[in-house]
Amino acid sequence: MSNQDSRPIILTGDRPTGQLHLGHFVGSLRSRVGLQDSHHQHLLLADAQAFTDNADNFEKVRRNIIEVATDYLAVGIDPTKTTICVQSSLPALNELTMLYLNFVSVARLERNPTIKAEIQLRGFERDIPAGFLCYPIAQAADITAFKATVVPVGEDQIPMIEQTNEMVRRINRQIGHDLIPECKALLSNMSRLPGFDGKAKMSKSLGNTIVLDATDKDIKKAVNAMYTDPNHLRVEDPGQVEGNIVFTYLDAFDPNKDEVAELKEHYRRGGLGDGTVKKRLETVLKELIEPIRERRIELAKDPDYIMDILRTGTEKCRDITQQTLDEVKTGLGVFHF
The missing domain is CATH 1.10.240.10 (Tyrosyl-Transfer RNA Synthetase)
Known part of the structure; x- marks a missing residue:
């Protein structure tokens, strides 16, 4: 990104666990297409986050990276305006997550209303994968690595933004100046779209979705x-x-x-x-x-084109996120070459 580019930075994305559906379209995709001209937008395919509750099926996540990227392009995301990248291929995100683990308590994670609701939905009870419990920290690493100031989310994700900003303030205090900006939630004009069966949430796991290539x-x-x-x-x-x-x-x-x-x-x-x-x-x-x-249908005929977009976007974002990691390490006094 050019230093002369003063547009607000947006980070948004999806877990690649299945094709996107009308809930995604009305909740975020439609606004992303509109925002890519006025904002510097990064779209993160959050495969590492998807692993936290799909560790028994890595192949499903890998396969759906292509599916979700194809959905992005099909609805009008322009890769010359929006950078699309793959989370697990950005090693700086993992290092930032490890650093940020020291700035939040387990009790605070367990109080996060979004985490509590998702734990109940998945029936984890006390058998919670550590990666799942800690994904608000990983999400904070994602947001701050890009120095995003705008994050489009649904209302149920507001606690995640609040927790990110709590960590940002603690880290900035430790560093002694505001290295990392706080972010604001950008809410959709439409509240969460219910499933066609009348259940409150349209969800792939509930089988009540209308996918974007529905016949x-x-x-x-x-x-x-x-x-x-x-x-x-x-x-x-x-x-x-x-x-x-x-x-x-x-x-x-x-x-x-x-x-x-x-x-x-x-x-x-x-x-x-x-x-x-x-x-x-x-x-x-x-x-x-x-x-x-x-x-x-046309995009699916050329998977190499999709892969080239992902490769180019990920390489660009690897540089961006590594620079932030280096700045955070220097600010915190972490030894690094």
Whole structure:
């Protein structure tokens, strides 16, 4: 990055444990495409973080690095504007994580609400992999290695940003000046997208996602499975919009907000059938996904192109992160050549 580049630095990314889906699109991908012109953006394929709860299946993580990178390019991420890199090939991140382990307690990690929720979701109880418990530290290393000041996250990740900034303040105090900048969370305009089955979270592990290369048949099946208002038994009955998954998705993806508002009013007063609303959503999702799917098919024909992008981006980021590591070591008084 040029010293003359005064754009804010963004670090964001995904765990490569499966293809990305509409939850990722509305939560982050859409905004990343828009931010790559106004910000200096790094996209991190967080494979090392994915290993913390996939240690029995490294091949799954490795395979999905290519899948997720292909998703990035298919939705409009431009590798000439956004640097895409692979976490496990940036050794400075591991060294920073080891240093940062000394600036946070186990008790503080266990109090992190995001960690507590994820531990419960995965059923770890007290059998928690140490790597998983410590991933807020690794995440702090990721963010600070790039000196990112903006980190797009969902609301559930805010505690991770707060913990990162706590560590930044402690490290800067130890060094004696503000070497590492604090970061701010950039929240999506859309809250977390529920799964099409009505569960609070769209998740690969729950099997309730619509992937970015879903076929028309897949989309139709998912939309037909969506819950509406259980009390809306007849077309003429008034219906409830709040908590109605179909309207939640229309709010997220339908570009015509005025028409969606009219549909909601019609549904509330009665006379609008669930089938009509679902048909509109099906059309909206097909129009959104079709060009992404077509681009993805073309990209998948040239895996060497994807690998070249990852290799080039990772080499660039290796230099950036190593420079930060050297500065932190010097500031803390760590012996290094």
